Amino acid sequence: MKHLKKLHVQVILALLLAVALGLGAPQTAMAMKPLGQGFIALLKMLLAPIVFCTVVHGIAHARDLGRLGRLGFKTLVYFEVVSTLAMAVGFVLVNVFEPGAGLHATNLAEPEPIARAATAAGEGLTFANFALGMIPHTLVDAFARGDILQVLVVSILAGIALNQAVGADSVILRGIDEGQKVLFKILGYIMRLAPIGAFGAMAAAVGSYGGTTLLYLMKLVVLYYAASLFFVFVVLGAICWYAGFSLMAILRLIKDELLLVLGTASGEVAFPRLVVKLKNAGCDEMVVGFVLPAGYSFNLDGTSIYMAIAIGFIAQATDTPFSLMQQVGMLAVLMLTSKGGTTVAGGAFIKLAATLQTLRQLPLGGLGLLFGIDRLLATATATVNMVGNVVAVFALARWEGGFDQERYRAAIADAEKPSPEKTT
Template sequence: MKKFGLATQIFIGLALGIIVGAVFYGNESAMSILQPMGDVFLHLIKMIVIPIVVAALIVSIAGVGDIKKLGKLGGKTILYFEIVTTIALAIGLLAANIFHPGTGIDMGNLEKGNISTYEETAKASESGSIADKFVHIIPSNIFQSLAEGDLLAIVFFSVLFGVGVAVIGEKGKPVLNFFEGVLEAMFWITNLVMKFAPFGVFALIGVNVAKFGIGSLIPLGKLVLVIYVTMFFFVFIILGAIAKFAGTNIFTLIKILKDELILAFTTASSESVLPGLMAKMEKFGCPKAVTSFVIPTGYTFNLDGSSIYQAIAAVFVAQMYGIHLSIAEQITLLLVLMLTSKGMAGVTGASFVVVLTTLSSMGLPLEGMAFIAGIDRILDMLRTSVNVIGNALATIVMSKWEGEFDKEKAERYTASIKQSDVA
């Protein structure tokens, strides 16, 4: 397999996984053999993500040095994230109203999935006020937050620690050097972990096809189609327009991120591409300080694909039960999603929990999400890929906005990609 690039290897793993899953559909023993291989890959990914996020944020913030400059970058970044995710939510609501994916569905023919775990998380979130959510961002014990993978708390601490290192000047340089070393070491480990990616993809896809079968898509095919079409529209029209305004091309960006997008799509894990995404954006001309700040922060605040899914799924459930949502109610739904989607970062099955929490706050039946649970993996694959594209573009936009984008470096890297494709 050394003759093939990572993208080709993952494609082979994907194809073999679908074939093996289809052959062993419903076979519990086959699933029990494949599942550990997929779990090993996901554990390897989760093992490297938190150290990379912490080191990258501290290096980027301490490296900037100028606190005013850092504050401006942070403010601009959060503003951009909020605008783009709100557009994504609005487009999701619009698509659900135009195509009506939930209208006319016979729920008697649908298979329910188990959502009890998600419901418990949603209820816990629902019981807390908005003030509680803000309090939760500040960790009472950073080591506990690191162990639990609480991304919002980790980002908060890392930003504050990075500011501290920057403020103490010369005394902070050994600390900065240490975290720079950690970041480089983690990137080396990432390259090692990625060699296992084709096998992880093979196992994860194989288990899902063997468990649900390709036939599970048919009853909810309209929902899958609406979500996929809406996400493609968002990427090529909305993000395409933003890319053009920023002086780049969305197709060029997708070509550069080919390996990362295939990996994100097949694993449905945005964590798996974090290191590769950061490395690619630096090669494309974005400064390390901007890349190391924007991408980890984007994993918390800038999930465009997830926003589209959440909006369509919420309206889908209402339509499925014949509940009409007025314009005022849909505006309320948009505002609720804006809040809940930001408070769920780092939670397992975050998008699913966001929709459950939103349905609960709007008085809509939670049981409707049980019908989506069976095909959620199929939806998760594309929304993860869209999240990756959105964060990559955000890095370019912020680099341009700060006047630090290296156009010549970007052109050289693009040319080298074209040459490698020809070769």
């Protein structure tokens, strides 16, 4: 019975019950959707203030702002290289296995909701608008909208200003530190609802889409999951090896967060707990505070794989000629369009729609093929995004000399103990 006190065990049981309910009573399962939506909404409520407190606290206490500049440069270079590798993996696999070949879906109409969403997203798809979109209208607006990229910009500016304007014993910094503790206490209360949230989200997904769509597009789903596993265990595994870490040890460390993301298809649900775990695992506070929030906007490896495979699949399924040079050009555009936004379920689908609407090389109606299985794909997308960001924090902490090996070993050993789950 003591194992039932562990969060990951509770989530696993909730997911199994959700699948059973979805297959046995689809209508009842779909009615469970508000449980998942409510849990995600509770966690999203905490994201902006947690990002702000974490980033400001880390930068304000940094003794060397030049180090922050170096960290920022290395972080952005790392993100661009790794996410481009993710896209390349997707393009190679979709060209080799051709999951859409033979479908001959040449007369697809553009579903009106998809067309509207794509047009709205595509209209603002320029580098200038992307850069300007990072700047909030007011300091408060960034928090009101919950735009993590804008909150990150405000947090960096505030952290640098506090670093230079006040002392380490400033009442403002003490207030931010105590505010962070209060937020994590609230998080602990919310996380007790994680099994209920995961149950609601998964039950609704299984009940809505059932087995027909799975059979119809099974080849695509299998290929996408295989690409995701290949990227995590080969590409990210190689990065971990080069940085001196064990990928399997890191995955054991974040097993609770992995299950939450698998259940909700949203990477945001894991962010608050990852902040605590990564700092406790020996990563420097400034590295965690900068790299992790930035990764949620710039290091979306799963989204990159999704967009590459989805574009190849649509071209094959609609019998649209799509040469190698066109794919390379599309890859260059995806390096921009895959960035930004949030990691909620469906986010990658909207980015894909915006890309197709802007370039107009592939039929927008091809998105209708993916709409039914987007929830299945979103699960892997969010999971790969999260693992990629965790690996980025560990790697950059090591390369920046901001890593405590002893704390890391203690955290890994603690994660492997058969002890009841502790909430933060």
